[in-house]
Amino acid sequence: MFTLVLLGPPGAGKGTQAVRICDSFGFVHISTGDMLREEIGKKSDIGVIAADCLHRGELVPNELIIDMAVRKLESLKEERGVVLDGFPRTLEQAETLSRLSEINMAISIAVERGVLLDRVCSRRTCIHCKATFNASEVNGVCRRCGHKLYIRDDDRPETFYARYSVYEERTLPIIEYYRKKGLLSEVDGNAAADDVFNKIAKVLSEGCGGNTDDKH
Ligand code: AMP
Numbered sequence: 001m002f003t004l005v006l007l008g009p010p011g012a013g014k015g016t017q018a019v020r021i022c023d024s025f026g027f028v029h030i031s032t033g034d035m036l037r038e039e040i041g042k043k044s045d046i047g048v049i050a051a052d053c054l055h056r057g058e059l060v061p062n063e064l065i066i067d068m069a070v071r072k073l074e075s076l077k078e079e080r081g082v083v084l085d086g087f088p089r090t091l092e093q094a095e096t097l098s099r100l101s102e103i104n105m106a107i108s109i110a111v112e113r114g115v116l117l118d119r120v121c122s123r124r125t126c127i128h129c130k131a132t133f134n135a136s137e138v139n140g141v142c143r144r145c146g147h148k149l150y151i152r153d154d155d156r157p158e159t160f161y162a163r164y165s166v167y168e169e170r171t172l173p174i175i176e177y178y179r180k181k182g183l184l185s186e187v188d189g190n191a192a193a194d195d196v197f198n199k200i201a202k203v204l205s206e207g208c209g210g211n212t213d214d215k216h
Contacts (some may be wrong), residue, residue, distance in 0.1 A: 001076070001077055001078075001079055001080065001081055001082060002027070002080065002081035002082075002104050002105075002208060003073075003081065003082055003084065003101060003102060003103050003104050003105075004021070004027070004081065004082070004083050004084065004104065004105050004106070004107065004204070005084045005087075005088065005103055005105070005106040005107070005178065005183075006018055006021075006083055006084065006085050006106075006107055006109065007106055007107065007108040007109070007171070007174060007175060007178075008108060008109035008110070008111065008189060009111065009113075009116055009163075009164060009167045009168075009171075010116060010120055010160060010163045010164060010167060011111065011115075011116035011117070011119040011120040011123070011160070012109040012110070012111045012116065012189050013109055013111070013119075013189050013193060013196060014085045014086065014109060015031060015033075015085055015130065015131075015132055016131075016132055016193050017109065017193070017196060017197055017200055018031065018083045018085040019131060020193075020197045020200075021083050021197075021200065021201075021204065022083060024197075024201060025080075025081060025204065025208075026080050026081070027079070027080060027081035027082055027083050028076050028079045028081070028082045028083070029082075029083050029085060030069065030072055030073065030076070030082055030083065030084050030085065030087065031085040031086055031130070032065055032068070032069055032085075032086045032087040032089075033054075033085075033086045034130050035068060035069075035072065036050040036054065036060060036065075037054070037152075040054070046064060046068065049061070049064065050064075054153065054154050055153055055154065055159070056159070056162060057154055057159040057160070057161075057162030057163040057166065058162065058166060059089055059090065059166060059170065062090060062092050062093055062096075065087065065089075065093065066092075066093055066096050066097075069084075069087045069093075069097075070096075070097070070100055070101070073100075073101055081208075088174060089170065089171045089174070090170045090171065090174070091170075091173050091174060091177060094174045094177050094178075095177075098181075103178075103181075103183060104183070104207065105183055105185065105203075105204070105207045106174075106175075106178035106183045106184050106185070107184075107185050107186075107187055107200060107203060107204070108175050108178075108184060108185070108186045108187070109187050109189035109196065109200075110186060110187070110188060110189055110190075111189040111190055112190060113164065115190055116160070116164065117157065117160055119134070120155050120160045121155065121156070121157055121160070122134050122135040122136065123135075123151070123152070123155050124138060124140075124149035124150070124151060125149060125150055125151070125152050125155075126142035126144065126145060126147050126148075126149055127147050127148050127149070127150055128142065128145050128147035128148075129142060129144050129145045129147065131143075131144045131145070133149065185203045185207070187199045187200055187203065
């Protein structure tokens with residue numbers, strides 16, 4: 001199984017690009033943020049802890065997320081490939097993940113801070129398939145599956161600033177971690193989603209080494 005880690009600050013387009021990669025390369029999307037939002041919806045034990053962290057823009061505790069993500073990864077080991085979106089987010093998560101599973105590639109999507117704030121504040125998310133759109137491009141309805149769109153609780157400006165600081169402090173070191181391992185590719189994410197995807201697809205096609213049945 002080809003395992004790709006997608007890195008980037010909030011609003012970099014990790015979710016959007018993960019969906020496109022999966023559609024194009026036949027991979028499975030693992031979003032720890034979506035998994036947590038599902039737990040919150042179910043009001044499970046994990047959901048109750050996570051709700052407060054998400055609302056404040058903080059990370060949920062490592063022990064809770066690592067266990068959840070690793071179980072999900074194991075359940076998908078027969079798949080062609082997976083895209084990890086939002087995991088790992090701390091050095092401890094990255095180190096634990098490397099001990100438990102082979103990582104084939106990490107792609108970091110870099111976007112300027114001002115662009116991120118605009119994107120996050122105008123982001124609309126599908127209640128069903130979790131696809132995201134810019135508010136100006138849609139009319140409250142998902143273009144992918146037709147379900148309703150909503151504004152995520154943590155996509156408010158004040159929560160964005162908290163999330164961005166957490167990214168700088170706790171997630172940025174992971175970029176160096178994967179660079180040292182020779183696994184990192186960096187992509188400029190300031191452009192339109194189609195252009196960013198083309199760059200990612202190129203890097204990925206080269207990195208897969210013909211290993212996957214690339215449909216792109
Ligand atoms: P996302 O949908 O990836 O933006 O994640 C939304 C929120 O879920 C984050 O701001 C964190 O509160 C929490 N979260 C998602 N993934 C992780 C992770 N790997 N470690 C800790 N918290 C996470």
